[in-house]
Amino acid sequence: MMTIPPEVPHAGPHGRGGRVTAPPDTDLADDAALLAASVRDADRFTAVYDRYFADVHRYVAGRLGRQAADDVVAETFLAAFRRRAAFDPARGTVRPWLFGIATRLIAQHRRTETRRYRLLAQVGPDRDPDGHDERVATSVSAERLQPSLARALAALSRKDRDVVLLKALAQLTHEEIAEVLGIPYGTVGSRLSRARRKLRAALPTALDTEGL
Amino acid sequence: MDEFQLIATMLDEPPAPDDEARGRARLRREMHAPRRAFPRRVRMPRPVLGAGLAAVAAVAAGAVVLSSGTTPRAPSPSASPDSARTVLLAAATKAQAAPAGHGRYWSSVTREGGHLLMGGREYYSVRETGLWDAGPGKAAWLAERVVSRRDLGPAPLGGPSPSGRPEPSAGGATGWTKTKVKGGEAFRLADWEGAASPDVRKLPADPQDLRRFLDRALKQVPGVDPAEWLMSNAQKIGAAPVKPAVRAAMYRLLADSPGIRPLGPVTDPLGRHGDGVARRVHADDAVVDERLVIDPATGRLLAQESVLVQPGKASRGTKPGTVVAYTALVSHGWTDKVPPLGE
Numbered sequence: 001m002m003t004i005p006p007e008v009p010h011a012g013p014h015g016r017g018g019r020v021t022a023p024p025d026t027d028l029a030d031d032a033a034l035l036a037a038s039v040r041d042a043d044r045f046t047a048v049y050d051r052y053f054a055d056v057h058r059y060v061a062g063r064l065g066r067q068a069a070d071d072v073v074a075e076t077f078l079a080a081f082r083r084r085a086a087f088d089p090a091r092g093t094v095r096p097w098l099f100g101i102a103t104r105l106i107a108q109h110r111r112t113e114t115r116r117y118r119l120l121a122q123v124g125p126d127r128d129p130d131g132h133d134e135r136v137a138t139s140v141s142a143e144r145l146q147p148s149l150a151r152a153l154a155a156l157s158r159k160d161r162d163v164v165l166l167k168a169l170a171q172l173t174h175e176e177i178a179e180v181l182g183i184p185y186g187t188v189g190s191r192l193s194r195a196r197r198k199l200r201a202a203l204p205t206a207l208d209t210e211g212l
Numbered sequence: 213m214d215e216f217q218l219i220a221t222m223l224d225e226p227p228a229p230d231d232e233a234r235g236r237a238r239l240r241r242e243m244h245a246p247r248r249a250f251p252r253r254v255r256m257p258r259p260v261l262g263a264g265l266a267a268v269a270a271v272a273a274g275a276v277v278l279s280s281g282t283t284p285r286a287p288s289p290s291a292s293p294d295s296a297r298t299v300l301l302a303a304a305t306k307a308q309a310a311p312a313g314h315g316r317y318w319s320s321v322t323r324e325g326g327h328l329l330m331g332g333r334e335y336y337s338v339r340e341t342g343l344w345d346a347g348p349g350k351a352a353w354l355a356e357r358v359v360s361r362r363d364l365g366p367a368p369l370g371g372p373s374p375s376g377r378p379e380p381s382a383g384g385a386t387g388w389t390k391t392k393v394k395g396g397e398a399f400r401l402a403d404w405e406g407a408a409s410p411d412v413r414k415l416p417a418d419p420q421d422l423r424r425f426l427d428r429a430l431k432q433v434p435g436v437d438p439a440e441w442l443m444s445n446a447q448k449i450g451a452a453p454v455k456p457a458v459r460a461a462m463y464r465l466l467a468d469s470p471g472i473r474p475l476g477p478v479t480d481p482l483g484r485h486g487d488g489v490a491r492r493v494h495a496d497d498a499v500v501d502e503r504l505v506i507d508p509a510t511g512r513l514l515a516q517e518s519v520l521v522q523p524g525k526a527s528r529g530t531k532p533g534t535v536v537a538y539t540a541l542v543s544h545g546w547t548d549k550v551p552p553l554g555e
Binding site: 050053057061062066069150169200203 | 215226
């Protein structure tokens with residue numbers, strides 16, 4: 001019955017937009033309506049899950065790893081389900097709202113997150129030799145940089161890291177990140193550029209990132 | 213490629229093939245676990261919640277339900293029904309005397325009816341779910357199948373049309389699909405906002421202790437009425453691996469709860485005869501009777517139903533008396549074997 005499509009479209013970082021399952025703008029109103037409808041009819045909420053599972057999973061699994069992601073992704077949607085009546089479409093759209101919930105849950109797994117980055121700083125590039133050949137082939141450069149990048153990520157403050165990963169993994173706009181974290185729009189920009197400077201400084205100078 | 217793309221590449225963890233389906237099953241299970249702790253002003257409409265009670269219930273109900281005699285049942289005028297208290301105390305006595313049973317897995321099979329939104333259309337469907345759970349930290353199996361599914365037309369409010377997801381066909385019965393899941397689900401009451409989900413094995417068997425336990429737990433959740441909590445958790449406790457005395461204590465607490473009235477002899481969604489009790493609740497602008505059907509011979513809870521009394525805006529043409537959602541307990545108990553469903 002509820003079978004998964006054979007290929008879950010997976011953007012990886014290589015697609016231009018990268019927002020694989022994000023709806024076009026015309027769907028945003030539907031999102032809010034869907035959520036509102038799910039207040040009256042709980043089962044509607046599974047449609048929110050279907051729409052955003054891939055996005056939320058990419059974000060959570062990226063930060064915590066696949067194993068911890070199982071629980072945190074489930075908790076994210078369950079928490080969203082429970083708070084769906086309180087969702088206020090005037091204050092933003094559903095997608096960033098979900099990432100806000102996920103971000104707060106991730107905050108409870110700080111140790112898991114840093115352990116993951118430390119591990120990534122150690123292991124070699126052959127994390128996943130089967131199944132993702134294309135990804136591996138196109139991300140050789142990234143893998144060479146992985147140890148330094150992972151170390152730099154682990155060294156970021158929690159606040160900077162939230163901003164960086166909401167941008168890199170969730171691909172939220174500055175406005176959306178501001179909304180998710182409840183910080184001023186301008187702060188998003190300054191945190192991002194500060195974090196970017198730190199990350200860039202951590203990368204080997206021989207590799208000019210512009211040339212990748 | 214900039215730093216952010218490098219990070220995205222490095223952290224990329226595509227989900228395993230069945231992650232999404234398992235997550236959906238889990239979400240549905242927990243969504244439908246009984247709990248009533250929504251923000252006070254925004255009460256969830258009973259009809260739907262009832263559906264929810266069924267772990268997997270949402271899907272189902274319509275045609276099957278209506279044709280199987282669950283539609284409006286006026287209490288028989290000839291029999292003056294016992295009071296709800298008498299019915300519930302009798303159930304407590306029977307439940308207390310029931311054998312506890314033993315086995316490796318706690319199993320419960322439920323059939324649930326309700327509305328489902330999928331691929332831009334709305335369906336009324338009946339679904340069965342079986343859970344075989346060896347306990348926390350051990351293995352569990354979750355099996356599901358769609359019994360029937362009736363197409364109600366396009367989903368309202370421009371429903372979603374997730375890419376690549378096949379729409380179910382009308383009639384849509386499916387075979388069982390069985391998934392290995394983390395054990396322990398059956399041993400927890402569904403958690404409710406702000407409160408930890410208690411292990412059902414910790415529920416006290418003394419009614420007064422149980423009341424204190426619930427009062428304490430519910431203190432963390434403002435606005436939840438204990439009677440309401442009990443009614444909505446009855447099905448869960450009824451099908452959980454608790455000692456017979458705990459089930460009896462639950463009935464005794466219900467017997468002392470205000471606002472529960474007897475319905476006399478009723479038939480549950482599976483056509484089984486039982487005694488009914490009901491509690492009337494207001495859900496936004498609709499009025500709904502929340503019903504329990506109990507087998508007087510064994511004290512087993514047979515089903516929980518939400519019956520529309522007075523339609524509200526969201527009822528969309530549903531007539532009063534309609535069972536808008538139900539959960540029927542097909543079977544539950546300890547067993548050593550997981551049946552080879554879907555294999």
